[in-house]
Amino acid sequence: MTTTLWQTDLPNLLYRGKVRDTYDLGRGILLMVATDRISAFDVVLPTPIPEKGVVLAKLSAFWFRQTAHLFPNHFLAMADEPEAQRIAPQVVPTLPPEIRRRAMLVRRAKRIDVEAVVRGYLAGSAWAEYRSQGTVHGQPLPPGLREGERLPEPLFTPTTKATTGHDQPLSFTQVVDMVGRSLAERIRDATLKVYSYAHDRALQKGIIIADTKMEFGLVDGQLILIDELLTPDSSRFWDAQGYQPGRSLPNFDKQFVRDWLTQSGWNREPPAPPLPPDVVEKTRQRYIDAYRRLTGEPW
Ligand SMILES: Nc1ncnc2c1ncn2[C@@H]1O[C@H](COP(=O)(O)OP(=O)(O)O)[C@@H](O)[C@H]1O
Numbered sequence: 259m260t261t262t263l264w265q266t267d268l269p270n271l272l273y274r275g276k277v278r279d280t281y282d283l284g285r286g287i288l289l290m291v292a293t294d295r296i297s298a299f300d301v302v303l304p305t306p307i308p309e310k311g312v313v314l315a316k317l318s319a320f321w322f323r324q325t326a327h328l329f330p331n332h333f334l335a336m337a338d339e340p341e342a343q344r345i346a347p348q349v350v351p352t353l354p355p356e357i358r359r360r361a362m363l364v365r366r367a368k369r370i371d372v373e374a375v376v377r378g379y380l381a382g383s384a385w386a387e388y389r390s391q392g393t394v395h396g397q398p399l400p401p402g403l404r405e406g407e408r409l410p411e412p413l414f415t416p417t418t419k420a421t422t423g424h425d426q427p428l429s430f431t432q433v434v435d436m437v438g439r440s441l442a443e444r445i446r447d448a449t450l451k452v453y454s455y456a457h458d459r460a461l462q463k464g465i466i467i468a469d470t471k472m473e474f475g476l477v478d479g480q481l482i483l484i485d486e487l488l489t490p491d492s493s494r495f496w497d498a499q500g501y502q503p504g505r506s507l508p509n510f511d512k513q514f515v516r517d518w519l520t521q522s523g524w525n526r527e528p529p530a531p532p533l534p535p536d537v538v539e540k541t542r543q544r545y546i547d548a549y550r551r552l553t554g555e556p557w
């Protein structure tokens with residue numbers, strides 16, 4: 259068993275994503291390990307950000323617990339919690355501490371292949387669409403909105419979950435065609451409800467969650483939230499202090515990385531260049547700062 263913060267190596271690897279390694283523990287349970295890999299412009303960088311995976315795992319766990327009363331989810335326990343030993347007694351005690359603190363036990367679901375995106379602010383591809391056509395996700399919006407402006411109300415803007423290439427927008431009717439009206443409505447309503455709740459909580463802590471992406475799955479016919487929840491990797495976080503629509507809106511976590519990569523002249527085709535130590539350290543601090551602020555817990 260090797261343990262690097264870059265790649266984990268346990269039996270029964272089910273899936274290796276850009277950031278997380280997922281293992282099948284049997285009996286409907288998965289172990290999801292968040293590594294310290296970081297991606298930018300859709301490319302995994304050669305340099306890890308120490309403890310980033312720990313932040314991601316703990317932040318997801320925080321939100322799964324905070325929103326469980328709003329909608330059920332797949333979270334069972336962090337692997338370093340006593341509860342985990344009871345759920346997976348064969349595996350958890352064998353895990354090195356460095357894996358345990360960045361791993362969670364979750365219920366294995368049958369994934370629904372929709373990215374449940376919700377946007378509260380005008381950013382990224384939504385801003386690009388609004389600027390050229392005055393719409394977001396095909397829906398007309400009032401004229402004169404600026405980049406980063408808060409939308410009159412949060413919008414559900416689902417996309418495909420592309421295995422290769424970029425995700426494509428899905429109209430609500432297309433989601434209905436894929437999963438049926440009842441599931442489509444429940445996915446939309448849960449996404450909006452969880453986002454609005456988290457947005458208001460985060461704002462009290464000085465962080466704007468501009469948009470986020472959720473995933474859903476079915477366990478024994480029950481619809482639940484899966485994957486990661488409201489992390490800097492699945493969401494756009496802005497610092498509420500200094501937030502001003504129409505001005506540059508620094509992405510809370512990866513801004514140093516993106517800026518450095520851009521000024522390095524890298525053409526955004528893999529492989530990416532290694533990051534210098536000061537960029538790594540500043541980025542690490544940003545992740546930890548987001549965690550501290552959102553949870554109110556020390557690091
Ligand atoms: N409870 C779950 N049951 C089954 N699959 C899940 C569950 N939670 C997350 N997944 C899937 O596991 C994978 C995690 O991959 P991830 O590390 O996010 O990499 P990437 O997003 O780059 O594919 C995703 O395909 C996600 O849909």
Ligand SMILES: [Mg+2]
Nearest residue numbers: 275276485486
């Ligand atoms: Mg993912």
